[in-house]
Amino acid sequence: MNPDHRAGHVAVIGRPNVGKSTLTNALVGAKVSIVSPRPQTTRHRLLGIATFPEGQLVLVDTPGLHRDQGASTASAMHRWMNRAARGALAGVDVALLVVRAGQWDEADTFAYEALRGAGLPVILVVNQVDRLKDKTVLLPYLGKISEGRDFAGVHPISALKRKGLEALVKDVLQHLPAQEALFGEDEITDKSQRFLAGEMVREQLMRQLGEELPYATTVEVESFAVDGSMLRIGAVIWVERDGQKAIVIGKGGERLREIGTKARQQMERLFDAKVFLETWVRVREGWSDDEAALRTFGYHD
Incomplete structure (x- = not known):
């Protein structure tokens, strides 16, 4: 066994429509999770397997995490998606909290608190930075949303344009256990x-x-x-x-x-x-x- 090789499970979490599936696909290098401009396109929890020379990320892509509306008002589909998102937190080593650059609201706070409540290291992934017209607002924005929150790392990226992913992967690997790959080199998902x-x-x-x-x-x-x-x-x-x-x-x-x-x-x-x-x-x-x-x-x- 290579003592420097790392592998583990990584939850990809965030409110609906922030680019979680786009990020999963970009890291895997293949389309394993569907993408559309509509919120809650992802309904199932699925694994995207991203293999690198230094290690393997088993990415758990999830439906958007959002507050339960209560059994009386939420549809069975809504309740199912929340269960799938919360179930993704079991047995993972680190979580990626994906947010949209320039935005942070109660839904993002809710997702962060759910991750911290699960006792997971949380790496903040600020997606779609390429869409910020004024790049000077990025650093103050990062400082503001990091204040009072214990992030294990902060990474501005563009999943669509594959910018910033190399540094993100390197950081994530540091939070995974030293072990052999959990899946074969040619496997990209657990779904049929x-x-x-x-x-x-x-x-x-x-x-x-x-x-x-x-x-x-x-x-x-x-x-x-x-x-x-x-x-x-x-x-x-x-x-x-x-x-x-x-x-x-x-x-x-x-x-x-x-x-x-x-x-x-x-x-x-x-x-x-x-x-x-x-x-x-x-x-x-x-x-x-x-x-x-x-x-x-x-x-x-």
């Missing part, structure tokens, strides 16, 4: 190709219909078969009402074809294989507030 295929379809739904159907859709992969050099995939898009089904399909089926085409292209890049993708839209009323339906669609602890 079947799961990732469903997420690629859902990403296109979020990107193209986020304003019209923010959380009323989910995707179930009914079939996934290897046919020679081709993958044959059948995916069902579930909605909650007939009117939503019509929106997803679009005039003459145009929107559904566009969703399928872009999802297929993403799959082919990720899987490095030809993909034949079929999609259908079906209705299940109230699925997002039905615990049994959520389990059927793969939302389980």
